[in-house]
Structures are given as C-alpha cells and as structure tokens.
Amino acid sequence: MLADERTLIQQVAHGEAAALQTLYTLYRPRLFRYFGLHFRDDLDAVDDLLQETFLAIWRAAASFRGQAQVSTWIFQIAHNQLAHALHKRHGRTTWLSDLEEHTLPVGATLEESVMAQLTVTDALERLSPKQREMLSLLYHHGFSIEETAQILEIPVGTVKSRLHSARNAFIRALRSEEEAHS
Amino acid sequence: VNEHLTCEACRALLMAYSAHQLEAPAVAAVEAHLASCDACQREVRAWRLMQHAMSQAEREIPTDTRADARWHAIATQLPDTPKKGIISMETVDRSDGVAPSSPSTPKRRWRWQGITSVAAVVAFLIASFAVFGVLHSTGPAGHASTIAPCTPQPQLHLFARYTSISKISLVSAQEGWAVGYQEDPAQQQPLQGMFWHYQDCQWQQFGATLPKVALLSVAMLGQDDGWATGVAFDNNGIHFDLEKPGYHFVQYHYTNHAWQPAALPNAGRYFIGGVAASGSDAWLVVESSLPQPFFTQPSQLFHYQDGAWQAITLPQQFATKTISSTSVTGPDDLWLIAEDYQSNVSTEFIARFHNAQWTYYPITDKPLLALTTLTMLSPTEGWAVGGAGNAGEVNQPPTTLYPYMLHFDGTTWQHVDIPDFDNLPVNASPTNPFTTTQLFDLSYAAPGNVWAVGNDGAGMKGQEAVAYHYTNGAWQRVKFPQFDGYSFQTVTMVSADEGWATGQQLAGSNGHTFYPAVIFHYANGQWSIDAQ
Numbered sequence: 080m081l082a083d084e085r086t087l088i089q090q091v092a093h094g095e096a097a098a099l100q101t102l103y104t105l106y107r108p109r110l111f112r113y114f115g116l117h118f119r120d121d122l123d124a125v126d127d128l129l130q131e132t133f134l135a136i137w138r139a140a141a142s143f144r145g146q147a148q149v150s151t152w153i154f155q156i157a158h159n160q161l162a163h164a165l166h167k168r169h170g171r172t173t174w175l176s177d178l179e180e181h182t183l184p185v186g187a188t189l190e191e192s193v194m195a196q197l198t199v200t201d202a203l204e205r206l207s208p209k210q211r212e213m214l215s216l217l218y219h220h221g222f223s224i225e226e227t228a229q230i231l232e233i234p235v236g237t238v239k240s241r242l243h244s245a246r247n248a249f250i251r252a253l254r255s256e257e258e259a260h261s
Numbered sequence: 262v263n264e265h266l267t268c269e270a271c272r273a274l275l276m277a278y279s280a281h282q283l284e285a286p287a288v289a290a291v292e293a294h295l296a297s298c299d300a301c302q303r304e305v306r307a308w309r310l311m312q313h314a315m316s317q318a319e320r321e322i323p324t325d326t327r328a329d330a331r332w333h334a335i336a337t338q339l340p341d342t343p344k345k346g347i348i349s350m351e352t353v354d355r356s357d358g359v360a361p362s363s364p365s366t367p368k369r370r371w372r373w374q375g376i377t378s379v380a381a382v383v384a385f386l387i388a389s390f391a392v393f394g395v396l397h398s399t400g401p402a403g404h405a406s407t408i409a410p411c412t413p414q415p416q417l418h419l420f421a422r423y424t425s426i427s428k429i430s431l432v433s434a435q436e437g438w439a440v441g442y443q444e445d446p447a448q449q450q451p452l453q454g455m456f457w458h459y460q461d462c463q464w465q466q467f468g469a470t471l472p473k474v475a476l477l478s479v480a481m482l483g484q485d486d487g488w489a490t491g492v493a494f495d496n497n498g499i500h501f502d503l504e505k506p507g508y509h510f511v512q513y514h515y516t517n518h519a520w521q522p523a524a525l526p527n528a529g530r531y532f533i534g535g536v537a538a539s540g541s542d543a544w545l546v547v548e549s550s551l552p553q554p555f556f557t558q559p560s561q562l563f564h565y566q567d568g569a570w571q572a573i574t575l576p577q578q579f580a581t582k583t584i585s586s587t588s589v590t591g592p593d594d595l596w597l598i599a600e601d602y603q604s605n606v607s608t609e610f611i612a613r614f615h616n617a618q619w620t621y622y623p624i625t626d627k628p629l630l631a632l633t634t635l636t637m638l639s640p641t642e643g644w645a646v647g648g649a650g651n652a653g654e655v656n657q658p659p660t661t662l663y664p665y666m667l668h669f670d671g672t673t674w675q676h677v678d679i680p681d682f683d684n685l686p687v688n689a690s691p692t693n694p695f696t697t698t699q700l701f702d703l704s705y706a707a708p709g710n711v712w713a714v715g716n717d718g719a720g721m722k723g724q725e726a727v728a729y730h731y732t733n734g735a736w737q738r739v740k741f742p743q744f745d746g747y748s749f750q751t752v753t754m755v756s757a758d759e760g761w762a763t764g765q766q767l768a769g770s771n772g773h774t775f776y777p778a779v780i781f782h783y784a785n786g787q788w789s790i791d792a793q
Contacts, residue, residue, distance in 0.1 A: 083421075084418065087418070096336060096339055099335075100332060100336070101417065101418060104417075104418075105418055105419070107325070108325070108461065108463055108465050109465065111325045112319055112322055115319075115323070115325075116318060116319060119321060119322045122327070126327060126331055126334075129331055129335075130331060130334055130335050130338070133335050134335060134338055134339075137339060202314065203311075203314040203317070203318050204318075211315075214312075215315060215319070217280055218280055218312050218315045218316070219316075219468075221466065221468055221470065223282055223469070224276075224277065239273075242276055246276075246307060246311055249307075249311050249314070250307055253310070
C-alpha cells in the first residue's frame, strides 16, 4: 500500500530521509519550473532554492498541522524561499511593486495579437516577478485562487485584485509591444 | 450559479474559467453568457492570451539536469540525528483502514452474451484510440530515433489511490499525454478529470483538475494540437456511472499549450467513443446518442480535417453496428471493428475507409465472442484481438474466455494461434472455467514486432498482468511475477526498444478493494513500473 503525502510529511517529521527523498522526487519537477520561471538564466540560483526549500521542509515537517494540502504547504515554503531570493537580487522595490494598476478596455485588435508570440512573451516579461509567480501558481501548478492566497499568505480578495491588475498590465504591455513592432 | 449572468458576474468568473477551475454548472452559465456577449468573449481571450504567454515562458525554462546531484547535496546537509516531531492526528493518513465503497474501473458487468460488458467496452474503446498514426510519419521503427530510451526515476506517489488512467497518446518518444480521472466515493469526493504530461523523462500532472469530469480518451495530432474526450456529471459527480442519466459528454482541444473546452458536432449529446489520429487529421467515433442506453444505437463517425469536424455518412452495413476500435495508417486510411449490438452471436466485420470507399471483411470465426481492438501497420498488415470461448448464460460472464488473435496479410483476416490458448475446447464447466485471460490492447513496436496486453483474472491476487509479444513470426507469453495483482489496460509502443502501458493495481485489505493507476515503461528489454 502506498503512503500518501501526509504520511510522508509525518515520516519526514520523524527524521526519515527516505520520505524526504520521495517528496523530492514528487515535487522537484514542479518546483524546478516554479523557480526556473524567475531564474531561467541562473540555474545555480534554482539549485540553491531547491536545496533550501527541501531543507526547510525537513525542518518544518513537525509543524505541519494538516489544515492545508501538502502541495499548498510545500509551495508556501517555496514561495518564502523565492521571495527571499528575489528580494536579495532585485531589492525590495522591484519585488514588492506591481505594475501600475490601470483598467484598460480590451479592443477588437486583441485577437490579431494572439499569434504574435514574441510580443506576447515580451509583454509577460514586463510583469512584476510577483505577478508572474501568482500566474504560475494558478496556471501551471493548478492551484485555486483560495490555495494561491494561502501560499502567498494574502487574502483571497487581494489575489483577485492583483490578478486583474496583472491582466491589465499584461494587455497594456502587449499593446505597447505591438506598437513598438509596428 | 445563475444561468443568466450579468457581464460583471461573468467577468468575475473568467479567470477561473480560463484556468478550467470552474464546476460544470458555472462553466455552462459562463458559456451561455459568452455566446451572446462579444465584450466578455474579448475578456476571455485576454485571459487565455496571458495563460498562453505563461506557457511560452515556462517552455523556455532549461531542462533540469542536476536532480540526482542536488539530492545528494541535500542529503549531506540533513542532520545525522533523526529529528523527532509529533504530528497532529489531523495529518494521519485518513485512508488507513478506509476504502471506497466500490472499486474503480474495471467493473465487470455483463450485458449480454459475449464479452462486451459496458465497462469492458469502455476500456476497450479507450484502449483502441490509435496513436500509431501520429508516429507513423516516421514509421514505428524509424521512430526509435537515435535517442536512447531514458531511464526515468520511478514515481511511486504520482497518482492518488483512486486514480484511473484512460489513455496515453505520444507526440514523440520524448513527449506525451495521458488522461484519466480520480474518484473517492468513500469520502464523497466528486470525480476529478486529469491530464498528465510526459516530458523531461517524467510524467507530471498538468493544469488543474476538472471537477465532476472523467476523461476517457486523448489523441495528439502534434506537439500543440490534440483532442481529449470525457464525461461530465451533472449530479454530485461522485460515482462514475454511465447507466443513469445526469451526465453529458465533453471535449477538450489542446492548442496554445493549454487544454481548452471545445465544441464538436452535436457536442453534449453523444458519447465520444474514440479518436484515431494521423498527423494532420483525426477520426472520431461517436457511440450511442443519449438518452438511449449505451451500445443500443448505431455508431457515428466524424472526420477532422482542415481544422473542422465533419460527419461521415455510414452505409447501411452499420445500421445495427457499434464501432469498437479504430486504427489509421495515414491520412485517408481508417480501419475499424464494427460489432452488432442486436445479435447474441458475434456478427462483426472489420472495415477499411479509404478514398471515400468502404471495404468490408466479415469475421465469422465460430469461437469468437467479440473483437475488441485492432492495430494497423500499413494498409496490408495488421492485427486484431478479441475474446473467444463459451459465452455462458445471458447477462452472465462467459464460462470460458481466452484471447483470440487475427492477422491481416493484405487480403484476408485469419486466426493465428497463440500459446496457452491453442485448441482449447469451447465447452467448459461454469464453475471451472479454463481461463479468464483477456487482452485489451495491441501496439506495433516495429514491423514484425507487436505487443498485446491484458490481464488474467485467475492470478494469485485476483488478477495478474499478462502480455504477449510477437517477434520472429510467433506470439510468446511474457511472464510478470512482479506484477501479480496488476492489470495492463493499454499499450503504446514507441519503438522496439521503448514503450508505455497503463494499468491498475488491485490493492487493499480487510475486504476493501481499490485500483490505483499504474504507468508501465518498457526499456532495456523489460517492463517496469514508471509511476503509480
């Protein structure tokens, strides 16, 4: 019979390295992508983040109370590591500030821009790391808005407003990229 | 959810809608609103555009090549003294000693004489979706390429214990998709449809789960183009039960690196039995229309070409037929098995649709109860497998059941003996069946190299994984002492040296049974568990 993830955390809390290794096998690919989104040109940084995250899981396992899903709890730890690393790298200002919140009507030309993939990724680059992290949790890692709020330790309403802000910033960045290309 | 959403209410749901995180009623309400609101349609496109951009960005992340070295670095930093900690009782495995009230698939319920139970047919249909056509552009042998099969690190906790994998479809030797669902009736949890993506030598869950959905099939046309089908339940969605009303059928299209709900002809009214794909086009088999019970209506067939689905008018020969398996050898070359649902005896044929012409191959072999799967290498070479034996009483399982293999040599389909089942008598005692071996799926690894997989219900632990391998002009049974208690359901070979199979493990204790999903990988001449 296979142990489930909660049992693995319990085993990690009792000092079983094999259980941590199993969690590493399970979560390494997702966490690699989660960190890699921010440090794709610096795999040493991703390495450090992964190591720190699993050592933190090892240290914190005994404090896991089971109210959250294991995946949410692990990403919460990963988020803290990422926030720390980004803060060190970019300084507080860049990491903490969202792009200017601005409501932008979406025009009919949007559809045409779908195919402009370079432009699209360029626009994404102009989102703040925090916005990209939130979108990554929602779109790539399958967390709900509620779980994302838990991981980021912010209210659900804040996730929603930041989401709309990110979307508007993205559309605005896309527009300006399009104008730059045209 | 109110079916008549205002724009404001709709927009509040659009992010979750674009991320497939809404439940079916909310999806229906959003889509009803979107159908008549251009402004909200633009909003959806904006969300999807951003999702697409995120996928693009993630794809640019380099491959992780340091996984093992990193683990060693972590392990060396762990304190020597085991750390002790007390976990709240809330964290104890809730499933210890708890099992679902009913097992997951396969559920063996016999509907009429023959081996065609509903679940078995679903399993067979799932098993029959040809992915070979996708690989055929380079030929199965050529597809081996120069890249050696990777040796993935087994993932022993990828699937929750009540997960079923319906089908794997490969894009290449390095990339593929699997679909399935998770159920947990004991905990009153709704079904969750799931996608898994294989890349970087590893299977991972992809995207959010789909509440109250069971995904049943997938066929990839290319790296960024594929189709998946399944069932969405309108009730609480706890039980996978297709015999009661209260569900509709759903389709998903993979494009722009995301699986999106997709509209097909008469979507929602039909069970999508299977997809066969070949490069740029695909074939869709549609089973009985609702609300009729399954397999009491003729099948329908759709062809996907140039980005649109078109209905194919089936000739009179299909009037009482259900299509149970499809295979393609290339564009405009479809092969299928048609089975009569009105007859107690097998009146089947294999048919080829090519150049707008049908060619029929009647199958009249006496001991044959039903054909389940066929796979074609080329228009002149193929295999089909089914079950033969003593059909037994109506609504009862056959008293004798053994695999029955047919080979197509370019002209006729002819029976080919396989070991253990040669010359078996067709009359057996109901209490002492000769065998309960079934083969569910077939796949070409290379010309002259075919795998067939299934299970034996007489295994020591209730079932045992069974495979037959055709090489050097003969079938040979491959024994799996390590897979006692397991079952193979589908097989998808990449080359002679590499392949994938899905299946389940019969597990549980104290009379409780459950079937965790398993993905098997064939490499270095042997099958092993890659994920479960």
